[in-house]
Amino acid sequence: WESRNELAALLGKAAISWRAYPSRSGEWQQPMAQGVSHVRHRAHGVMAVFGPYNFPAHLPNGHIMPALLAGNTVVFKPSALTPATGEALALLWQHSGLPDGVVNLVQGGVSVGAVLAASLELDGLLLTGSERTGRLLAQQSLAVPHRILAVA
Secondary structure (H helix, E strand, C coil), rough: CCCHHCCCCCCHHHHHHHHHHHHHHCCCEECCCCEEEEEEEECCCCEEEEEECCCCHHHHHHHHHHHCCCCCEEECCCCCCCCCHHHHHHHHHHHHCCCCEEEEEEEHHHHHHHHHCCCCCCCEECCCCHHHHHHHHHHHHHHCCCCCEECC
């Protein structure tokens, strides 16, 4: 029952991300009272996605798919409590036809997450998880002002 519900949620979020893609890509102009507004979307680079133990495929995929659609690469670290689900999700993405190295999997506990989050190679940290983890990631990101931090 839970797996079927999670799969339905994952597919629903994937559909939402796909429908939103055209309005969140490319560039466009919009006239304004004092001139023209220019909007340009671009990839940010390497995004780390930290997954939770609850809904371990659906919730991280809510970060992974939009990051990929935006042209980023992803390093996915699932919860240490759900390594098999994390591996399955990463394998699905790797078998989707993406080039090698676009979706990467890192397994482990808190210490592995801390090392990953400390990497200066990351351009973004995307987390659905605990308030405690969100605060730790925010603290680590203070030294990297260009880094995107999304905590849900």
